[in-house]
Amino acid sequence: MEVQQALQKLDQLQRKQQAYQHAMGLIDFDGATAAPSGAAANRGETLAILGEESYKLATGEETVALLDGLYANLNELDEVQRKIVRNLHEEIENMRRVPMDEYVAYQRLLNESQNVWHKAKETNDYALFMPVLEKMIAANKRLAGYMKPGLPTYDALLDRYEKGLTREKCDSFFHVIRRELVPLIHAVSNAAQVDDRILFGHFPLEQQKKLSDYLMEVMKLDRAHVGIAETEHPFTTSFTKYDVRISTHYHEENFSYSMFSVIHEGGHALYDAHPADNLAYTVLGGGVSMSIHESQSRFYENIIGRSRGYIRLIAPKLRELFPQLSGVDDEALYLAINKSTPSLIRTEADELTYCLHILIRYELEQQLFDGKLSVQDLPGAWNKLYKDCLGIEVPSDREGVLQDMHWSGGLFGYFPSYALGSAYGAQMLHVMKQTVDVEGALAKGDLAPINGWLEKNIWQYGGLYDPGELLAKALGAPFDPMYYVNYLKEKYSEIYHL
Amino acid sequence: MEVQQALQKLDQLQRKQQAYQHAMGLIDFDGATAAPSGAAANRGETLAILGEESYKLATGEETVALLDGLYANLNELDEVQRKIVRNLHEEIENMRRVPMDEYVAYQRLLNESQNVWHKAKETNDYALFMPVLEKMIAANKRLAGYMKPGLPTYDALLDRYEKGLTREKCDSFFHVIRRELVPLIHAVSNAAQVDDRILFGHFPLEQQKKLSDYLMEVMKLDRAHVGIAETEHPFTTSFTKYDVRISTHYHEENFSYSMFSVIHEGGHALYDAHPADNLAYTVLGGGVSMSIHESQSRFYENIIGRSRGYIRLIAPKLRELFPQLSGVDDEALYLAINKSTPSLIRTEADELTYCLHILIRYELEQQLFDGKLSVQDLPGAWNKLYKDCLGIEVPSDREGVLQDMHWSGGLFGYFPSYALGSAYGAQMLHVMKQTVDVEGALAKGDLAPINGWLEKNIWQYGGLYDPGELLAKALGAPFDPMYYVNYLKEKYSEIYHL
Numbered sequence: 004m005e006v007q008q009a010l011q012k013l014d015q016l017q018r019k020q021q022a023y024q025h026a027m028g029l030i031d032f033d034g035a036t037a038a039p040s041g042a043a044a045n046r047g048e049t050l051a052i053l054g055e056e057s058y059k060l061a062t063g064e065e066t067v068a069l070l071d072g073l074y075a076n077l078n079e080l081d082e083v084q085r086k087i088v089r090n091l092h093e094e095i096e097n098m099r100r101v102p103m104d105e106y107v108a109y110q111r112l113l114n115e116s117q118n119v120w121h122k123a124k125e126t127n128d129y130a131l132f133m134p135v136l137e138k139m140i141a142a143n144k145r146l147a148g149y150m151k152p153g154l155p156t157y158d159a160l161l162d163r164y165e166k167g168l169t170r171e172k173c174d175s176f177f178h179v180i181r182r183e184l185v186p187l188i189h190a191v192s193n194a195a196q197v198d199d200r201i202l203f204g205h206f207p208l209e210q211q212k213k214l215s216d217y218l219m220e221v222m223k224l225d226r227a228h229v230g231i232a233e234t235e236h237p238f239t240t241s242f243t244k245y246d247v248r249i250s251t252h253y254h255e256e257n258f259s260y261s262m263f264s265v266i267h268e269g270g271h272a273l274y275d276a277h278p279a280d281n282l283a284y285t286v287l288g289g290g291v292s293m294s295i296h297e298s299q300s301r302f303y304e305n306i307i308g309r310s311r312g313y314i315r316l317i318a319p320k321l322r323e324l325f326p327q328l329s330g331v332d333d334e335a336l337y338l339a340i341n342k343s344t345p346s347l348i349r350t351e352a353d354e355l356t357y358c359l360h361i362l363i364r365y366e367l368e369q370q371l372f373d374g375k376l377s378v379q380d381l382p383g384a385w386n387k388l389y390k391d392c393l394g395i396e397v398p399s400d401r402e403g404v405l406q407d408m409h410w411s412g413g414l415f416g417y418f419p420s421y422a423l424g425s426a427y428g429a430q431m432l433h434v435m436k437q438t439v440d441v442e443g444a445l446a447k448g449d450l451a452p453i454n455g456w457l458e459k460n461i462w463q464y465g466g467l468y469d470p471g472e473l474l475a476k477a478l479g480a481p482f483d484p485m486y487y488v489n490y491l492k493e494k495y496s497e498i499y500h501l
Numbered sequence: 502m503e504v505q506q507a508l509q510k511l512d513q514l515q516r517k518q519q520a521y522q523h524a525m526g527l528i529d530f531d532g533a534t535a536a537p538s539g540a541a542a543n544r545g546e547t548l549a550i551l552g553e554e555s556y557k558l559a560t561g562e563e564t565v566a567l568l569d570g571l572y573a574n575l576n577e578l579d580e581v582q583r584k585i586v587r588n589l590h591e592e593i594e595n596m597r598r599v600p601m602d603e604y605v606a607y608q609r610l611l612n613e614s615q616n617v618w619h620k621a622k623e624t625n626d627y628a629l630f631m632p633v634l635e636k637m638i639a640a641n642k643r644l645a646g647y648m649k650p651g652l653p654t655y656d657a658l659l660d661r662y663e664k665g666l667t668r669e670k671c672d673s674f675f676h677v678i679r680r681e682l683v684p685l686i687h688a689v690s691n692a693a694q695v696d697d698r699i700l701f702g703h704f705p706l707e708q709q710k711k712l713s714d715y716l717m718e719v720m721k722l723d724r725a726h727v728g729i730a731e732t733e734h735p736f737t738t739s740f741t742k743y744d745v746r747i748s749t750h751y752h753e754e755n756f757s758y759s760m761f762s763v764i765h766e767g768g769h770a771l772y773d774a775h776p777a778d779n780l781a782y783t784v785l786g787g788g789v790s791m792s793i794h795e796s797q798s799r800f801y802e803n804i805i806g807r808s809r810g811y812i813r814l815i816a817p818k819l820r821e822l823f824p825q826l827s828g829v830d831d832e833a834l835y836l837a838i839n840k841s842t843p844s845l846i847r848t849e850a851d852e853l854t855y856c857l858h859i860l861i862r863y864e865l866e867q868q869l870f871d872g873k874l875s876v877q878d879l880p881g882a883w884n885k886l887y888k889d890c891l892g893i894e895v896p897s898d899r900e901g902v903l904q905d906m907h908w909s910g911g912l913f914g915y916f917p918s919y920a921l922g923s924a925y926g927a928q929m930l931h932v933m934k935q936t937v938d939v940e941g942a943l944a945k946g947d948l949a950p951i952n953g954w955l956e957k958n959i960w961q962y963g964g965l966y967d968p969g970e971l972l973a974k975a976l977g978a979p980f981d982p983m984y985y986v987n988y989l990k991e992k993y994s995e996i997y998h999l
Contacts, residue, residue, distance in 0.1 A: 227539030
């Protein structure tokens, strides 16, 4: 086959896969938003069938021959084509090792698991979730073994979300975090607490929805291509760069929960919506890895969203939407949203204690996959770690081990990305400030220069470079967690007068 | 191939097609509900690709051989299998005559058309819709020619929604309707008008949503399998009997618009949710034809929903949700919702004048497809017919020719189903009353006996019998439009003291 002809076939193949991803992603999204509760089994049927079609397409003889042919002619391809062929070729090598029955059964299990988790969380019934969680761990062990037979299981899981990430690297990263941040958290705990009572009260749903619209406008999210929905647990999904969805969960008693969900998911959505057009409808059309994705969402949520400049920018709108804030000044808002105190729910944790929530999950995942902790003992181990690390009692599993959707969704090895992403973001801020007047942009209320830097250095590339490569290019230096540590030390020392 | 093995393959084939239908149906539903406005092109890409896969599956060599084999062994199959094979065999014969390029291009056009219509209606810009409507008519002419080369174009279109229906049969049906109902409408117009001012005012969205939930409960719609959403134009879609969606459009100034949409779409949803379980995941798992479908929706909307007994049943809830109705008695509500007066919008027309809206569309479709009316002249012809038949001026295209989504969705030949369905429903009521105490069921507020008759005689069969066959079984007599005429004469003579 001629290379040009093969490239056309490759384009068609990717478009077809994109169509399956769109359909399956939308069925998932619908399951979390609009679908009636009894439709889960039917959704599972469809996902299993489409998953099988997609799998057959990805690993079929024709595809293998096509990719073998192109892989043998890499030197005739341009940079984008080369990367696409390399990724798909590697994926085929991984996928071909997974028996199709196993793959299809996993799609069904995944659907069941998410559905059972929803019910278990709603009814605070961990026992309901236990058997399916057990199956999910076993299935993920087997899948990791098939896909990366050369790697220890947990390394294989980490590698799925961050190519090249290992338990060793995570350990050394978390070591710095633990060494530097635990004393800071201790000092903050002993300092006079800031007052955040202004965040609580009654904040009508309709007004909070208007706030979401406003926040998305400030972030320059293009609403023609980015939708917002309500779900139990906020998330972002993109069908292509042209159709991205974020979701949030409104709590009428505190507007800041949804506010920071919208900013966080909005950060993901900006990344998903901005790969270069020539990457759309290719396998490089999304973000490159979970930690780079989290670097964007947590950059927006914390480094921007919890900064003094940003609060000054949006405070007038907050006072307009919520009259009870009319007498509250910008500084009081800034302090309130930066109150740091150990808490139960990861997604509602403050910027400083957040990393400990991740440490706990990282620790538990390792034990689960090493076989040192049983699913039955998981809630006890969870509660003990919350007591040990954060000094708090977990009153119920729904506020404890059942709080996150990740494990029900098979996202084992994903959690470290949140902490890594936060740390990447802090170093990005340092580099960004060398050419961008970040404070000035916030003062003017025009975030274009900030988005411009992120688009130029991160977003436009989609999956073109591996995460390490992309990060090195963007930072111009090796990753160093001390930027993150110093950012937090400076911020919280000032807030808590340390 | 053994017959048993072939039947297994047939089952797999239908499940796969069901999965594609689910995905494509959901993408459409999402387009009408949650999708951001700029995502239409991307949706079109996916629909084109999945449509092509579904088409290939339906008409591929393997499928053709499978069905030819089973068709040659019909006597070894049970009733359900026989009907499935007959239907699919006929469909293949039809489909194979459509060039795949044409089919795929039509899927794209359909997506574009619906999107353009939405914009055109929103902005009252018929000129925007004109070129795409022209393309839709041309494409449907070509498709009708491919599929039913032996039939005149408009007969072929009618036959799509009601097997065996012809222009001749429609003409003779509408002849009776016209002859009998026009004098009645005339008499009603000259009688003292009933007062419906109680229907107007301010009816908050949240309260109307509670009313929708209540109405669905009264109809015994199982919310675990039937969802409700908001769209510009109300519709029902079902992915299987286990996942059905209805939609409505709330008008804050009059609760009755959405109320009757919910009851109408709820009637469709009851039918979609109740084929026997052994028909689910087969091609017989939905309703058999559009007119039988409309017979169910319009039976619920009008014959039940606009009856004195039903109004008595729900009046307390209306007074609870809308305090301004607290002093209004049941009879005043009954009269108000049965006010008959010529109006602009088909979906908001009263039960009596409704048929004229259908007559107008039936007339225009014939002219469009006969080439006697150009797309450019359509709004003028529309407005003239509304003046001639209903005596009203059409103030804008959005309240005129742009009001319905049908033509943008390629549903030419569909409109007569609404009128036929209404007439079928009236004859069903007559037969139902021989064994069911309809008034008693409404008085007790338990609609189970009514649903029971419909499930036993209509719903359970799904697509097992052809529409004519099903109707004959259910009615135990030939279809006679005079049941409908007499039902309307009796009802409106009493209301208007004729």
